[in-house]
Amino acid sequence: MAVVICRTGEPRAKDNSTAFIVERGTAGLSAGKKENKLGMRASETAEMIFDNCRIADANRIGEVGQGFKQSMKVLDGGRISIAALGLGIARGAYEAALQYSKERYQFDQPIASFQGISFKLADMATEIEAADLLIKQACDLKMRGLPMTKESAMAKYYSSEVAVRVSTDAVQIFGGYGYTKDFPVEKFYRDSKLCTIGEGTSEIQKLVISREVLK
Ligand SMILES: Cc1cc2nc3c(=O)[nH]c(=O)nc-3n(C[C@H](O)[C@H](O)[C@H](O)COP(=O)(O)OP(=O)(O)OC[C@H]3O[C@@H](n4cnc5c(N)ncnc54)[C@H](O)[C@@H]3O)c2cc1C
Known part of the structure; x- marks a missing residue:
């Protein structure tokens, strides 16, 4: 079974799609x-x-012409899910990199003792917490039935970009091993990119956010 939204009205007309x-x-x-x-x-x-x-008309969801409005509503919630997906990927990549940075020795010391590595970990940890808080804010509004178009777009935009940045840095911290399938970070790196595309690209999130702040 699939939910499909298709054009049922004139091209470019308002309210021209149905689910x-x-x-x-x-x-x-x-x-x-x-x-x-x-x-x-x-x-x-x-x-x-x-x-x-x-x-069959019995398979129609809602009124004719309401498909776009319905999908915008669904997307507000769906974006929180993609934000949470991005956060999970970021956390997985960060935790793997944190552990590896303490175990891997170069020049007689764990690589975590190099500022080039520890500052990456500091950025990762900070951005992960910020993404977490944005997601919690959007969830709180949703749970209370309040408008959250801006907050869910902010959570999705930020969290998905954090997932890409953190998983990229995690591969870097693993060095050559990061580029192999022997460790989980190359998968986090590949998986993270979907988060900046699915349920609306980062550019579309910025469009939504800017419309809300310029209201
Ligand atoms: C693995 C995967 C699973 C998916 N699953 C689903 C699903 O289950 N259901 C579903 O409905 N869709 C699904 N999608 C589709 C996904 O939502 C779209 O790919 C995504 O929203 C981007 O749309 P597009 O591919 O048409 O890109 P385009 O709209 O062609 O965008 C191309 C580029 O142009 C930019 N761009 C477009 N318009 C603007 C604008 N106005 N301003 C600035 N920049 C702009 C985009 O940000 C992007 O960088 C899935 C996609 C993938 C990759």
Whole structure:
């Protein structure tokens, strides 16, 4: 089963899209190629092909023309989930790098004793806590049923960029091992990038945030 939003009105008109439930096995619906992705490879992503696919009106979600508004509402909440996903990736990469920095010796000392490494860890820890607080703020507003468009976009934007920065630095801290599949950080590095793209790119989050602050 999939939820599909398609255009049901004139191009560029307001309120021109509608949401439907499309059941697996519907005539005209077929699966296209499975995408060969950079990361998030444990979660399959594939094309869906609609060819003369007729959907019963009973499968319509909400009113005709409300698809865009509905998806914007869903995205406010979905963005908190991607923010949390990014935070988890960042934490995993940071914890692996922190431990490795104490175990790996170079020039007769743990690499954590080099300021070049310890300052990276300080940045990672700080950004992770800031992302955590932004996510908690958005969650708190959502739980209380209050508007949180700006806060969820801020949490998603910041947390996903932190996931990319932290996992990149984690690979760096692991040195050559970071580039191999023997350690988890190369996976965090590849997986993190989706967070800045899915549920709206970082550029789109900035668009949402700037619209809210300029209101
Ligand atoms: C693994 C994966 C899973 C996905 N799963 C789903 C899913 O389950 N459901 C779903 O609906 N979608 C899903 N998506 C789609 C995803 O939400 C979109 O890829 C994403 O929102 C970006 O849209 P786009 O690919 O059309 O990029 P485009 O809109 O073509 O953007 C290309 C570039 O232009 C920039 N850009 C576009 N418009 C503007 C603007 N107005 N101002 C400034 N910059 C702009 C973007 O930021 C980006 O850098 C998935 C994508 C991936 C990679």
